[in-house]
């Protein structure tokens with residue numbers, strides 16, 4: 001018999017509105033002894049059926065609901081159909097895209113599952129106990145649906161919050177031994193599927209790279225937190241006079257170097273600097289160095305509510321400094337991928353930064369995560385990447 005969790009009477013509203021997350025405080029009683037990752041029925045206190053969810057006694061998020069129809073069983077076919085639907089949505093968005101996110105967890109009704117495609121290869125992350133429990137089935141279905149050359153698993157710190165051990169390696173086939181070349185909007189990039197950051201490439205920025213590229217024409221550009229130089233490739237292709245990639249990671253900059261050569265840009269148009277952005281911006285401020293366009297795409301500063309204040313200060317600091325480094329009329333493309341820093345808060349931080357920098361700043365465009373990272377309306381937490389293009393007077 002399926003185990004069940006019963007909700008407190010006043011705590012079932014989000015679930016009724018199809019929000020997938022159930023915190024321990026909402027649960028009045030657990031029937032049976034469901035193991036981590038097991039599928040449970042979610043019921044109102046009076047026993048009425050509400051949803052089907054995956055359970056995890058070790059997680060703050062005690063259960064994640066993903067089925068709202070009592071007659072639907074969570075079996076092999078169900079899982080196959082969910083995966084097929086996620087892939088069909090991407091096929092409709094950008095037919096033939098070589099690198100793309102195929103599955104975006106809760107937003108695709110597949111909690112904790114991330115699948116990115118890089119040409120013939122897939123990279124997957126199993127971030128919840130439920131995704132972990134259905135790993136073998138997921139691999140089988142992905143093979144049936146896409147016939148990939150390999151499926152590689154990558155670890156993520158989020159697994160620890162779910163009580164899951166580190167996990168990485170080949171789940172199917174032979175992963176490429178060397179970085180692989182992918183094409184994105186006509187530009188070529190080397191992607192290290194086995195040891196690059198995240199799943200190898202920041203696919204959430206694909207749309208924003210395409211939008212920002214043309215703004216870089218005839219400009220001297222600073223690409224701060226550059227990773228492997230993807231924004232720089234778009235900038236130079238659009239006619240930027242010079243681009244500096246600035247990043248603390250030696251490995252990322254080695255690939256940035258290779259990417260700029262791969263796309264045929266003359267080495268006198270770019271430079272890679274391995275340094276801490278906070279320190280390097282201060283060095284340039286003191287030296288009076290200036291740029292026409294600065295990109296700030298830092299890592300997730302706010303990793304928990306506990307460090308939100310510190311994260312806010314970090315965002316303000318780099319943005320204030322960048323505003324000071326821009327020539328009058330310069331552009332600042334500034335991002336935050338912290339889900340806890342919502343668009344309103346981010347705009348407020350930038351307001352404070354502009355005041356402190358003594359510069360008038362105007363929003364001329366908004367950036368969002370790429371459309372293959374969709375935001376299910378019943379699950380606004382899926383929105384994590386936001387950015388603004390600011391004109392700095």
Ligand code: SAH
Nearest residue numbers: 202225226227230247248249276277297299
């Ligand atoms: N814009 C990139 C992705 C950036 S990811 C793209 O489109 O591909 C964030 C990057 O910030 C990572 O490469 C990481 O190495 C770098 N980073 C993190 N903290 C840093 C710091 N304090 N100084 C410099 N780089 C840092």
